[in-house]
Amino acid sequence: MKIVLLIFILFSNILFAKETVIKSGDKKVTLIELYTSQGCSSCPPADKWLSQLKNKDGLFKTFIPLAFHVTYWDFIGWKDIFANSLNDNRQRNYSSKVWKKNSVYTPQFIVDTKEYRQWFSGQPFPKLQNNYAGNLEAKLSENKNLEVKYNNKNIKNKKVLVNIAILGFDYNIDIKRGENKSRVLEHDFVVLKHIQKYAAIKNHNLDFKNKLYQLKKEPNKKYALVVWISDENYNQLQAVGGYIN
Template sequence: MKKIWQLLPTTLLLASAVAHGSVQTFISHEQPTSVVELYTSQGCSSCPPAEKWLSSLTQSPQLWKQVIPLAFHVDYWDYLGWKDPFANKSYSGRQRDYARSGGTSSVYTPGFVVAGHEWRGWFQNEPLRLPTAQQAVGKLQLTLDGSNLDVVFEPKQPAPKDLTLYVARLGFGIDTKIARGENAGKTIKHDFVVLSLQQVSSADNNHWHSQLHDDSRGERQAVVAWLGVPGQPAPYQAVGGWIAP
């Protein structure tokens, strides 16, 4: 399958990952990291090609550095005869929040949101072009020690008030054989699946503490954290990386 993500110049500041024993630290660059959100469902016959395309981003040299993909499985197609095991009504709600805020035109699958804005280029086989020359907002650092999460934001400019931290655990290499519904008889491979999503609103001077939700699904896993502005679903800054086995 043709990969239609576009390689970006490597002269930009890159995110970094550091591991000391069981402790892992991921640090973003100062410019906003672009988050690519796919709203999908195992009950949607149009979604497997979109998920295959998203899986191709595992090979992108810009993964975790300039682009962070997320696959949110929605629940509004479950009535067609197949209940998506990764679906969550809060993910459907997040997609509706984009529609309400004007970030997208409507709610549908497969639906892509890139850096907070609807992207329909996938349907025309267009390359993915990430925003460039963005104003620096600051560095976001995530430290994972076992299941203990420590997240610190160092703003480059005055940050919005009441920033909320979101943390997602992602699963990769997950094969699901679909028995009913529009995709009956197909086996779908999933990557970047949001296995859990937690919201941490209390912060001490842009410093958050929490526990990463436990979910063992997937051949490989990653963790992603992003900051949200109240009333706006688009990530303000994001960071992420592979969880060491």
């Protein structure tokens, strides 16, 4: 019953208290994607590592963590309450379309569309790019209207994808069954909602507007808005993120 209630809360409407404005600057902001599952016994250390990034210098300024929970381990005894089959598809598209492979796994880290296997050998943090990537700004109004502006002096005209994600923090989930039975798993940077829309850069500029559905805010939880621009091959051009006011 508690699981059903949590799912209902997550996908009901979130209330935004006041306008949120976030800006990237012109240096590259890197996405650190984790593909994970509450049904995977190997995933808790990766989830914990990602959670620790809340306190790392450069959060939302030079890097943005994202935890995409997948569904394909749900059959082994525990259904991940954050899992979404669209996350499965995103991971499989990386494998098949970007890397020309035919397999996926958890936990898997992806940094700037590349597999980051060094995490498994103890490398503490990936080396981040610091190149020019254009200026990205996202403005979320009290009425859930999102306005995205992007300027890149090196790209005159280009068809792109605008990605919008709402992240949730400070979850402690009591796992009742499966490989992680009797463990309490901590989760941060959880992708609660991911929206992807086609758009276009014209004369070096992109202007995009979208109405966001609200999510109901849980007490003692933080939320963040993340927006990133990518091309049709998943190559990330620029990203911006920050906590929602």
